[in-house]
Amino acid sequence: MKTLVIISHPNILESSSQQFLIKAIPHHFDVTVHHLENEYPDWNINVAKEQKLLSEHDRIIFQFPFYWYSSPALLKHWQDMVYTEDFAFHARGKALRGKEFGLVLSVGINEAEYQAGGREMFSISELTRPFQATAEKLGMTYLKPFSIFQFGYMTDEQRFQLAIHYQQVLTREKDNSLEAKEKWIMEQLTNMDKASLSTDDKIVLENAVESLKNNRHTIDELKLILEQMW
């Protein structure tokens, strides 16, 4: 699976959350990062190039800071220009049909405020309806929005977990089963660049992989027993 991360952020170098996310993408991931403000400082979008880029990927991610409950304007401009009738919808163009679409939002306000009675009144799911409706219109599968609330206040431990979660948003198959999660973790452990690890760490890693495999074996056996009982 090839993933395209389309970032819209007017001051990306000054954004600690965006810098963190970009650095969290391992080199061996099949992920293309595409920053619109960097690519199009004059807002002159190359429509053919963008459409080709979309066609070459299976999962499309819009990643941006939440400005007035939506994206920065360049990303809206990009949508208005790139999602043409010939390319993306109606009878003639269905280039995006069957692809997956997801949002990665950085949000400056506490998560608890995004609900009825909270200061922001509506949930992220409600506020991002235009993106959901667009994805549906283009025949794309809409993924759960991934929102990063108040990155600036996160502890190192929280940021570490954020990085893992973000990597899954980019590359894990849309399947919420324990088995799919295990599979993803096994892949990451197997694909890791182990050259920089000490001998001790390598042994820890090999044990972790071994123990995951054993757990899966045990779970499968228990499932089989359960199925025979019913």
Place this chain on the structure above:
Amino acid sequence: MKTLVIISHPNILESSSQQFLIKAIPHHFDVTVHHLENEYPDWNINVAKEQKLLSEHDRIIFQFPFYWYSSPALLKHWQDMVYTEDFAFHARGKALRGKEFGLVLSVGINEAEYQAGGREMFSISELTRPFQATAEKLGMTYLKPFSIFQFGYMTDEQRFQLAIHYQQVLTREKDNSLEAKEKWIMEQLTNMDKASLSTDDKIVLENAVESLKNNRHTIDELKLILEQMW
């Protein structure tokens, strides 16, 4: 009450609905029409000028075609630039507090599709949550969105009613009582430029005003009687 209509439309001269709406605004209305693409062809927004314009009006209307369930990008850019912390929110700036905010949307698809089970899935109220949340954040009173569905298919009679409804959206006080509606109609009839009317039409008009006044008198008397009965 002074009303500011901020229009965002990339090809306004080719839009029959936008041309119709602009022509439907009577000259004696205290309405400022402000077309962003015309004012800022290079997207270089004069923030101070826009903030002054907002401060001078009581009701702010965003008028635009619904592109991918939101506004054209220039209007989003305008919001990101103009709604600064100093001017519009947080402790320091509250310039928009107490004003009214409304949307006038032109929509290419049938109204019935904008609901659960319809092809567009969500209602206009749901899809415009970002505008509602923004208005609330800035302390503005949010008016009912006014959506014009499939202008191209409207009959002359429907367009005539649309013009009257639109005029009310721009200038009628936010009060849904019969009395407020009457008051608005009386004002329009009184302020009309009657020079171009024939003598016959003038008599019809005077009779209409007289009959509205008499109706109001009768209604007020009936109300008084009802109040005494309780």
